[in-house]
Amino acid sequence: MSEYGFNTLAVHAGAQPDPATGARATPIYQTTAFVFEDADHAASLFNLQVFGNIYSRIMNPTNAVLEERVAALEGGRAALAVASGHAAQLIALHTLMNPGDQIVAARQLYGGSINQFSQGFAKFDWHVAWADARDPETFKKAITPKTKAIFIESIANPGGIITDIKAIAQIAHAAGVPLIVDNTLASPYLIRPFEWGADIVVHSGTKFLGGHGNSMCGIIVDGGKFDWGSGKYPTLSEPCPSYHGMKLWETFGDMAYAIACRVLGLRDLGPALSPMNAFLVLTGTETLPLRVQKHCDNALEIARWLQKHPKVAWVNYAGLEDNPCYNLHKTYCPKGAGSVFTFGVRGGYDTGMALVNGVKLISHLANVGDTRSLIIHPASTTHRQLDEEQRRAAGAGSDVVRLSIGIEDAADIIADLDQALAGD
Amino acid sequence: MPHYPDDFIKDILNSTKTIAMVGASGNEMRPSYFAMKYLLDKGFKIVPVNPSLAGKEILGQPVYASLKDVPAPVDMVDIFRASEAAPGIVTEALAEKDRLGIKTIWMQLGVVSEEAAVMAREAGLQVVMDRCPKIEYGRHSGEIGWMGVNRKLIDNRKPLLFGKGGSLKRL
Numbered sequence: 180m181s182e183y184g185f186n187t188l189a190v191h192a193g194a195q196p197d198p199a200t201g202a203r204a205t206p207i208y209q210t211t212a213f214v215f216e217d218a219d220h221a222a223s224l225f226n227l228q229v230f231g232n233i234y235s236r237i238m239n240p241t242n243a244v245l246e247e248r249v250a251a252l253e254g255g256r257a258a259l260a261v262a263s264g265h266a267a268q269l270i271a272l273h274t275l276m277n278p279g280d281q282i283v284a285a286r287q288l289y290g291g292s293i294n295q296f297s298q299g300f301a302k303f304d305w306h307v308a309w310a311d312a313r314d315p316e317t318f319k320k321a322i323t324p325k326t327k328a329i330f331i332e333s334i335a336n337p338g339g340i341i342t343d344i345k346a347i348a349q350i351a352h353a354a355g356v357p358l359i360v361d362n363t364l365a366s367p368y369l370i371r372p373f374e375w376g377a378d379i380v381v382h383s384g385t386k387f388l389g390g391h392g393n394s395m396c397g398i399i400v401d402g403g404k405f406d407w408g409s410g411k412y413p414t415l416s417e418p419c420p421s422y423h424g425m426k427l428w429e430t431f432g433d434m435a436y437a438i439a440c441r442v443l444g445l446r447d448l449g450p451a452l453s454p455m456n457a458f459l460v461l462t463g464t465e466t467l468p469l470r471v472q473k474h475c476d477n478a479l480e481i482a483r484w485l486q487k488h489p490k491v492a493w494v495n496y497a498g499l500e501d502n503p504c505y506n507l508h509k510t511y512c513p514k515g516a517g518s519v520f521t522f523g524v525r526g527g528y529d530t531g532m533a534l535v536n537g538v539k540l541i542s543h544l545a546n547v548g549d550t551r552s553l554i555i556h557p558a559s560t561t562h563r564q565l566d567e568e569q570r571r572a573a574g575a576g577s578d579v580v581r582l583s584i585g586i587e588d589a590a591d592i593i594a595d596l597d598q599a600l601a602g603d
Numbered sequence: 604m605p606h607y608p609d610d611f612i613k614d615i616l617n618s619t620k621t622i623a624m625v626g627a628s629g630n631e632m633r634p635s636y637f638a639m640k641y642l643l644d645k646g647f648k649i650v651p652v653n654p655s656l657a658g659k660e661i662l663g664q665p666v667y668a669s670l671k672d673v674p675a676p677v678d679m680v681d682i683f684r685a686s687e688a689a690p691g692i693v694t695e696a697l698a699e700k701d702r703l704g705i706k707t708i709w710m711q712l713g714v715v716s717e718e719a720a721v722m723a724r725e726a727g728l729q730v731v732m733d734r735c736p737k738i739e740y741g742r743h744s745g746e747i748g749w750m751g752v753n754r755k756l757i758d759n760r761k762p763l764l765f766g767k768g769g770s771l772k773r774l
């Protein structure tokens with residue numbers, strides 16, 4: 180069968196008519212558990228010997244459609260849907276890390292990820308060395324024998340950096356570790372990290388995949404290409420005590436990582452996605468290509484308008500010709516540079532606060548990737564927990580305002596920003 | 604990994620009724636045990652071949668020491684052994700080809716032997732390497748999608764319920 184195009188996959192991948200009823204839309208299997216046919220069937224399921232559903236903490240048929248949908252859109256081997264983007268990062272790393280291990284991560288990550296990695300994960304004795312997303316060589320320098328993965332964002336939030344995925348993938352592979360890419364802000368419509376050498380993709384499905392600002396969701400996608408047999412990843416290569424000594428890498432081959440995330444990480448840590456949320460995110464994925472293109476087209480128009488505004492000191496959007504990431508944008512995501520970007524207001528912290536207080540259409544809240552246009556002043560909200568130096572490093576200094584441009588009429592978004600900037 | 608057209612794999616799974624599984628294991632956590640269990644559940648007749656278990660049973664099926672002891676018919680020989688063992692097993696299979704009616708040599712996920720493949724093809728057999736029939740069955744029926752696996756297939760028809768626990772059949 181020929182390979183289907185992206186728009187077709189966005190609508191169809193993973194979804195069969197329901198085997199019991201023929202329902203064409205994916206039903207919401209709002210159930211905690213699934214009956215066993217008999218004791219032998221139950222044993223086969225628990226031993227991972229047959230495919231089937233046991234308990235919605237581990238798998239659910241509605242969630243499974245979303246998982247296959249995103250795996251197909253990313254061009255990966257298999258995926259796992261979980262309760263949030265943070266849960267996805269936790270489970271993605273739990274499968275690879277042991278106490279004392281380390282990851283190398285871009286210091287321009289989303290502020291919530293910086294907190295999770297530097298504070299939350301420290302309690303597991305997992306360590307992080309920070310590198311500069313704009314300089315692949317800094318990742319190479321930070322690698323130690325304890326390094327188990329490199330972690331980057333394809334498009335950094337909120338700094339707007341387009342990361343040179345291919346260069347960093349080569350550094351990861353030379354060190355025998357996988358490259359994990361948070362592809363939340365690009366979505367697979369703009370960037371498919373596996374095509375540039377990434378091994379694992381994670382998403383906050385809460386953002387563009389769902390796209391409507393109504394459901395938390397996280398996704399882990401296994402690219403299926405990484406060789407887990409080096410001995411650095413005992414969870415995958417060594418006999419697994421909780422499955423009677425089964426070796427997951429030997430048993431499940433190119434989908435072993437995704438299976439391990441499910442049958443160990445999700446089973447033991449527990450951040451399961453509700454089937455209702457899976458349904459809503461799944462519905463969102465059907466219009467992903469249409470929405471993300473409109474998001475990007477609007478964002479470019481608004482970035483160009485802001486650039487000419489007298490109260491705007493600078494605009495950091497990779498879609499603008501004078502941006503340092505413009506060439507990477509043309510290489511990695513020529514259809515658009517995303518719709519989340521920052522700009523600086525003349526007048527700093529107070530002007531930034533006045534702007535978010537003055538908007539009438541754009542919503543002041545802490546999220547991105549909604550159909551609605553969103554605004555936030557990171558220094559006083561999402562990046563509040565960081566110190567001034569960390570904020571600046573993350574692209575969230577005190578004059579910085581972040582926009583997540585929605586799919587409304589660009590003229591209306593511009594009019595709203597214009598009146599709010601005038602009212603300062 | 605070799606590439607096979609979807610219809611090629613589907614036709615083999617559809618036309619195969621009896622599989623001789625060389626290297627079938629009695630250890631319930633070995634892939635060669637539970638691939639057998641899965642395929643039995645799907646209605647295939649499985650003949651386990653393993654000299655160290657000859658005369659015993661795996662999953663209620665009598666085990667034979669070698670292909671020459673196996674009763675006819677056998678549509679497919681599924682090789683669950685190291686790649687180096689594959690040419691020898693194909694040599695045995697070709698000696699029994701006409702008596703058993705063998706049409707396909709299938710080498711499991713991770714088992715790759717060009718030498719074995721060439722021998723089998725020259726004798727007119729279909730060859731699949733580096734694939735698991737359980738995974739391929741799960742892919743075409745839709746069941747493996749329950750584990751979030753990208754099947755690279757799109758379905759506009761209702762799958763059939765078959766066997767235990769709402770499992771699926773549609774090949």
